[in-house]
Amino acid sequence: MNPPVALTIAGTDSGGAAGTAADLATFAALGVHGACVITAVTAQDTTDVSDIHPIPVATLEAQLHAVFDDLPVAAVKTGMLGSAEAVELVARLCAGRPLVVDPVLVATSGAVLGGEDVRRAYLDHLLPVATVVTPNLDEARALLGHDGSPEELAVALAGVRGPTSGRAVIVTGGDPAATGECTDWLAEPGKPAVPISHPAVPTSNDHGTGCTYSSALAAHLARGAPLREAAEQAAAYVTRQLAISQSWTLGRGRGPIAHTIGGTR
Numbered sequence: 599m600n601p602p603v604a605l606t607i608a609g610t611d612s613g614g615a616a617g618t619a620a621d622l623a624t625f626a627a628l629g630v631h632g633a634c635v636i637t638a639v640t641a642q643d644t645t646d647v648s649d650i651h652p653i654p655v656a657t658l659e660a661q662l663h664a665v666f667d668d669l670p671v672a673a674v675k676t677g678m679l680g681s682a683e684a685v686e687l688v689a690r691l692c693a694g695r696p697l698v699v700d701p702v703l704v705a706t707s708g709a710v711l712g713g714e715d716v717r718r719a720y721l722d723h724l725l726p727v728a729t730v731v732t733p734n735l736d737e738a739r740a741l742l743g744h745d746g747s748p749e750e751l752a753v754a755l756a757g758v759r760g761p762t763s764g765r766a767v768i769v770t771g772g773d774p775a776a777t778g779e780c781t782d783w784l785a786e787p788g789k790p791a792v793p794i795s796h797p798a799v800p801t802s803n804d805h806g807t808g809c810t811y812s813s814a815l816a817a818h819l820a821r822g823a824p825l826r827e828a829a830e831q832a833a834a835y836v837t838r839q840l841a842i843s844q845s846w847t848l849g850r851g852r853g854p855i856a857h858t859i860g861g862t863r
């Protein structure tokens with residue numbers, strides 16, 4: 599039987615922690631065939647992003663047509679898009695598909711991966727056609743332009759007006775140090791927001807958690823899971839992978855989340 603197909607539209611990470619490295623490994627681990635459209639090549643390690651080479655928009659469009667014209671894509675996940683033009687193109691070509699939007703604006707290291715024009719393009723073009731948007735706390739604040747609790751931010755973002763309705767939002771993260779738990783807030787239009795809590799893994803090897811989470815979410819949606827179940831499974835997957843890489847000492851900075859299955863400690 600054919601596997602479900604998921605597509606990642608994202609940038610590369612030369613250190614192999616985030617971006618397409620995380621996405622394709624996660625798809626494979628969860629039994630989903632991964633197609634891969636590259637938006638940018640980054641020179642990146644566990645400490646910093648030192649260079650970004652954006653892929654021309656025409657090449658981005660050619661990659662998207664190649665995939666959509668040939669493969670039965672069951673879910674799409676977007677990561678780093680890098681420019682307002684790329685965000686607009688992706689919105690136009692992915693509208694109407696099951697679409698997980700990870701609004702990547704800042705890397706774990708603090709490097710800016712999308713400026714003000716990218717933020718604006720997310721709000722105007724991509725969020726309105728998303729099935730679910732997965733900002734971390736900082737991205738949710740940046741998109742809305744105001745602060746609030748994770749629950750309030752999730753509800754507010756789910757209510758941002760657009761040409762289509764039905765967009766859900768998951769604000770990821772929380773404050774693991776304070777509670778020993780991580781809580782993601784899921785807000786679906788017309789429903790009260792729900793917390794999805796899971797044990798916090800005490801680790802600084804968290805480079806790539808956001809990419810891994812949104813890919814796991816897309817993989818479970820591609821496999822047919824309802825959104826809430828997919829969100830619970832994605833959080834459980836990230837927790838498991840962080841527990842594997844917890845004891846690693848790879849790189850000088852925030853080390854990679856594990857992409858190995860079962861883990862070679």
Ligand SMILES: Nc1ncnc2c1ncn2[C@@H]1O[C@H](COP(=O)(O)OP(=O)(O)OP(=O)(O)O)[C@@H](O)[C@H]1O
Nearest residue numbers: 706734770771780798799806807808809811833836
């Ligand atoms: N230390 C941790 N232990 C367990 N789960 C974690 C931990 N840190 C983050 N998570 C979980 O990982 C998932 C991704 O959330 P997170 O907020 O880290 O994304 P992000 O900030 O976008 O990641 P990135 O730093 O890669 O950009 C969420 O389900 C979150 O609860």
Ligand SMILES: Cc1ncc(CO)c(N)n1
Nearest residue numbers: 609610616617678705706
């Ligand atoms: C390529 C890429 N995408 C996303 C992130 C966000 O963590 C990153 N650091 N690098």
